[in-house]
Amino acid sequence: MNMIERFGGVYPALLTPFTKTGINEKVLRELVEYNIKKGVNGFYVAGSTAEAFLLTEEERNLVYETVADQTAGRVRLIAHVGSISTDQAIRFGKRAKELNYDAVSAVCPFYYGFTFAEIKEYYRRIASECEMPMVMYNIPGTSGVKLTAGQIGEILSDPSVIGIKHTSSDYFAFERIKTMFPEKVAFNGFDEMFLCGLSMGADGGIGSTYNYMAEKFLRIRRLFGEGKMREALEVQREANRIIQILIEVGGMQMNKEVLCQMGFDFGVARAPFAELSPKQKQRIRAEVTDRL
Numbered sequence: 004m005n006m007i008e009r010f011g012g013v014y015p016a017l018l019t020p021f022t023k024t025g026i027n028e029k030v031l032r033e034l035v036e037y038n039i040k041k042g043v044n045g046f047y048v049a050g051s052t053a054e055a056f057l058l059t060e061e062e063r064n065l066v067y068e069t070v071a072d073q074t075a076g077r078v079r080l081i082a083h084v085g086s087i088s089t090d091q092a093i094r095f096g097k098r099a100k101e102l103n104y105d106a107v108s109a110v111c112p113f114y115y116g117f118t119f120a121e122i123k124e125y126y127r128r129i130a131s132e133c134e135m136p137m138v139m140y141n142i143p144g145t146s147g148v149k150l151t152a153g154q155i156g157e158i159l160s161d162p163s164v165i166g167i168k169h170t171s172s173d174y175f176a177f178e179r180i181k182t183m184f185p186e187k188v189a190f191n192g193f194d195e196m197f198l199c200g201l202s203m204g205a206d207g208g209i210g211s212t213y214n215y216m217a218e219k220f221l222r223i224r225r226l227f228g229e230g231k232m233r234e235a236l237e238v239q240r241e242a243n244r245i246i247q248i249l250i251e252v253g254g255m256q257m258n259k260e261v262l263c264q265m266g267f268d269f270g271v272a273r274a275p276f277a278e279l280s281p282k283q284k285q286r287i288r289a290e291v292t293d294r295l
Contacts, residue, residue, distance in 0.1 A: 006165045010188045011206035012044025013220050015213035016052040018258055021270035026065050030268050032073045041217045045079030052211040057273040064098055071102040081138055085109035089125050096133030108138040111148040119154055130163035137163055142170040152176040159184050168192050168209050178203040195246045198239045201227045215261050245291050252283050260284055264292040
């Protein structure tokens with residue numbers, strides 16, 4: 004089985020449910036099971052959608068452990084281990100290896116304006132010292148790290164880097180990267196442009212709204228594979244109606260509120276995220292949850 008056959012597919016980027024004092028392990032397990040029953044191919048664990056950078060190191064490890072225990076090898080698991088600190092990312096990666104994750108992933112180190120040579124070494128060291136396949140995470144709009152297709156190609160040239168999660172609207176760069184490295188796994192990152200990514204060579208997607216509407220993205224991928232572009236676009240439009248509201252209300256807060264309204268006690272996003280108003284919650288109920 005090659006890497007695309009092994010890793011391609013639809014992966015919810017899991018959100019993190021909170022109690023007033025920490026992680027709600029029970030609810031995290033319930034969400035994992037809910038999505039396995041829908042037929043997802045795997046999970047992207049402790050990424051941006053998980054509020055990873057608002058979690059303590061102990062909490063991130065607890066998320067890795069809970070998901071690994073609940074899935075018990077039934078689906079693929081990619082642990083996002085990204086951190087500004089290479090040493091911390093390596094610690095997370097080694098824990099993922101102990102838990103039998105299938106691969107690790109990492110956002111580019113950010114904030115300090117690292118050179119490309121430093122970023123490249125960051126990926127090399129994590130993959131090498133953790134002895135794990137690496138999925139590069141390219142998200143320039145949030146990380147502030149803007150790499151060219153050529154620079155991404157240099158990172159992908161490392162045999163231990165098996166693919167990329169591309170959360171960017173630069174689909175020209177995405178197509179060029181996939182054309183240069185057809186054997187590497189290419190994940191689309193923006194939920195609202197999943198069909199765009201597939202048309203440019205994506206092997207699957209990793210997304211936040213997959214947590215509660217994975218069936219739409221599974222269907223888009225199936226229809227695209229069958230050459231039914233018009234039908235696939237209609238499903239993408241259904242997803243985008245919801246994503247438009249998410250953009251207007253606030254992504255992290257709305258995603259968690261939808262799950263709360265569906266019966267999963269996810270709590271609220273951590274500060275400095277603001278809590279939603281009663282009016283916003285009512286809108287989500289009327290325009291999203293009741294129409295899923």
